[in-house]
Amino acid sequence: MSITRPGQSARYSFTGTxxxxxxxxxxxTTISGSSWVSVSVLKPDGSSLASSSYATGATGGMDLPSLPASGTYTVVLDPPSASLTTASLSLVTR
Known part of the structure; x- marks a missing residue:
């Protein structure tokens, strides 16, 4: 996932059950102009399921709460407004 314009966020959708x-x-993750980026997961209705922030170069993750409904969920990667970002994100079953 890459963000090539400062002030832009990146979105990735997935189908959950x-x-x-x-x-x-x-x-x-590489972040130009900042040392952190926020990531959130939105429910099918657009409300927040989970969110976190992490530092450039960090490797880690977050366990999501049990998905409340079947549908399309969205991961939003949102760096500070002056940043360009690249990141590798993956979803795995736990």
Missing amino acids: ASQLLRLNWAG
Whole structure:
């Protein structure tokens, strides 16, 4: 996932099933002009399921709460407004 314009966020959608347990992992993040980036996961209705922030170069992840409904979820990578970012994100079943 890459953000090539400062002030832009990146979105990735995935289909989830009610009660599914997932983990969002990140690695290989480079951030120009800042030392951190925020990541959030939105439910199908657009409300927040989970959020976190992490530092450039960090490898890690977050366990998502049990998905409340089946549908399309969205991962949003949102760096500070003056930053360009590249990141490797993956979703895995836990």
